[in-house]
Amino acid sequence: MSSPAQPLAASLVQSVDWLAIAPPTIAAVVGLVVLVADLFVAEHRKALLGWTSVAGLAAATAMLLPLLDGDRNTFCLTGDAAVCSYTADRFTLVIQFLVLGGALLAALLSVTALKDARKDLPEGEYWFLLLSSAAGAALLPASRDLATLIVALEVASLPAFALVGLRYGDRKSSEAALKFFLSSVTATAVSLMGISFVYATTGTLYLTQVAERIQHVDGQFHTLAQAGVVLTLVGFAFKTAAVPFHFWVPDTYVGAPLPIAAYLSVIGKAVGFSGLILVTVVALPSYADVWGPALAALAALTMTVGNVGALRQQATRAYSAVRLLAWSSVGQAGYLLVPIAAAAYSGDAEKSIGSTVAYALMYGAVNLGAFAVAALVGRTKVLNRVADYRGLYASSPLSALLLAFFLLCLAGLPPGIIGLFAKVTVFSAAVDAGLGWLAVVMAVNVVIALFYYLQWTALLFRAPEGEPEKHRVPGPVTAAIALTGVLGIALSGAPQLVLRFTDTGLF
Numbered sequence: 001m002s003s004p005a006q007p008l009a010a011s012l013v014q015s016v017d018w019l020a021i022a023p024p025t026i027a028a029v030v031g032l033v034v035l036v037a038d039l040f041v042a043e044h045r046k047a048l049l050g051w052t053s054v055a056g057l058a059a060a061t062a063m064l065l066p067l068l069d070g071d072r073n074t075f076c077l078t079g080d081a082a083v084c085s086y087t088a089d090r091f092t093l094v095i096q097f098l099v100l101g102g103a104l105l106a107a108l109l110s111v112t113a114l115k116d117a118r119k120d121l122p123e124g125e126y127w128f129l130l131l132s133s134a135a136g137a138a139l140l141p142a143s144r145d146l147a148t149l150i151v152a153l154e155v156a157s158l159p160a161f162a163l164v165g166l167r168y169g170d171r172k173s174s175e176a177a178l179k180f181f182l183s184s185v186t187a188t189a190v191s192l193m194g195i196s197f198v199y200a201t202t203g204t205l206y207l208t209q210v211a212e213r214i215q216h217v218d219g220q221f222h223t224l225a226q227a228g229v230v231l232t233l234v235g236f237a238f239k240t241a242a243v244p245f246h247f248w249v250p251d252t253y254v255g256a257p258l259p260i261a262a263y264l265s266v267i268g269k270a271v272g273f274s275g276l277i278l279v280t281v282v283a284l285p286s287y288a289d290v291w292g293p294a295l296a297a298l299a300a301l302t303m304t305v306g307n308v309g310a311l312r313q314q315a316t317r318a319y320s321a322v323r324l325l326a327w328s329s330v331g332q333a334g335y336l337l338v339p340i341a342a343a344a345y346s347g348d349a350e351k352s353i354g355s356t357v358a359y360a361l362m363y364g365a366v367n368l369g370a371f372a373v374a375a376l377v378g379r380t381k382v383l384n385r386v387a388d389y390r391g392l393y394a395s396s397p398l399s400a401l402l403l404a405f406f407l408l409c410l411a412g413l414p415p416g417i418i419g420l421f422a423k424v425t426v427f428s429a430a431v432d433a434g435l436g437w438l439a440v441v442m443a444v445n446v447v448i449a450l451f452y453y454l455q456w457t458a459l460l461f462r463a464p465e466g467e468p469e470k471h472r473v474p475g476p477v478t479a480a481i482a483l484t485g486v487l488g489i490a491l492s493g494a495p496q497l498v499l500r501f502t503d504t505g506l507f
Helices: 001-014 023-038 049-062 065-069 089-119 123-142 146-164 171-202 207-216 219-239 250-255 259-283 285-311 321-344 349-378 397-411 416-432 436-460 475-493 496-502
Strands: 072-076 084-088
Touching: 001 089, 001 397, 023 049, 023 089, 023 171, 023 207, 049 072, 049 123, 049 416, 084 089, 084 123, 089 123, 089 259, 089 349, 089 475, 123 146, 123 259, 146 171, 146 219, 146 259, 171 207, 171 219, 171 250, 207 285, 219 259, 259 285, 259 349, 285 321, 285 436, 321 349, 321 416, 321 436, 349 397, 349 416, 349 475, 397 416, 397 436, 397 475, 397 496, 416 436, 416 475
Parallel strands: none
Antiparallel strands: 072 084
């Protein structure tokens, strides 16, 4: 009996493409190193943990460069090398760049935030959780089976719950973390039930096999398959902060340390949208008649509720700047949903998905920049109200100019050419797919958003009340603002660079 077992055992052994999995692996390994090192590093040298984490995220981002020469697959079926659990294709690399680059910028903001917190935030645990979440977020776009997809989603999400509520003795932070946790766990449970229905009807978890087999489901299981499709989408709709799964966003952003709010606004969305794209366009294209109308309705509802919520923010209310950015991010999620919905109706689904990826890159750069300036102002204005930004140009001209640029990019106005370009790309995806009504809803919401973005921008250049307060800019915050500013300006000068990402390589 031993001889037949040997070939079987040999067939189960796979060679791992370590270069392909290097980006998430480096983030995870550095996270473990930081956690262990925290036990031995003296209190006055804890800052080393932060700079080690920044270096680790920079190294993980740099490891994307060797992967540009072609698609790589690993963890494949022994009988079918084309069916794999991990794929490093163009889509994967673009989303991993957004995730790891965004995490790197959040880490730079965190270095200063932890120093200002004066032991209210435990450094070792903070950096371990941030790196773990970044590793899960980087794994998700490469996942090509439903099990890996859900594991990556939870590895990205669970540390984020802890990061939101990590501040010692802060009731607001703990309440935000609990609300975030309970709603997310519920959404994940619903999504897992949907995946179990899909598995029951297809007998596989691999996305490409699901796409093939779900078309030939026995008639009596058709309703079960449809229910599985809808329930699976619920979990990812939560991660994207789509209405009505958005209610956790404002309180969570206010209760979290500001670098974590920035992280969630960009990386959390990248995770949700990449998962949503993989589930709909790759695994369930034959059910486009189910998820297409649902996502189109979600997109219209999300952008409208988000922009109206941002419009209602009072400039003198405590934390109104963070709340405005939170509601704005919900509105932006609606724009990001439009091309995914359009993929259900379009003859060129890859181009539609490329529009979402291009928009996500623009949004990631400028939204992180806006949060970086908010982190700077929040060092002296603890309540971080929109009114606190009045006269910022008098005290910190460069910060005010860059924040104005970031806000104009989000609004889609010159000189934020990249914002205008990204919105036109998304608008075209809706029109090309025959979703004229959705394009009209989007146009109306862009006009609504102009009001609160321009109102905040104008406030930056008004005469300050009293003596202007000088803002001392720490080095890490300077680096974060400068990096996002350079990226935003470069993309506005050459928006055609974003067009390169409309070819996602998913198909």
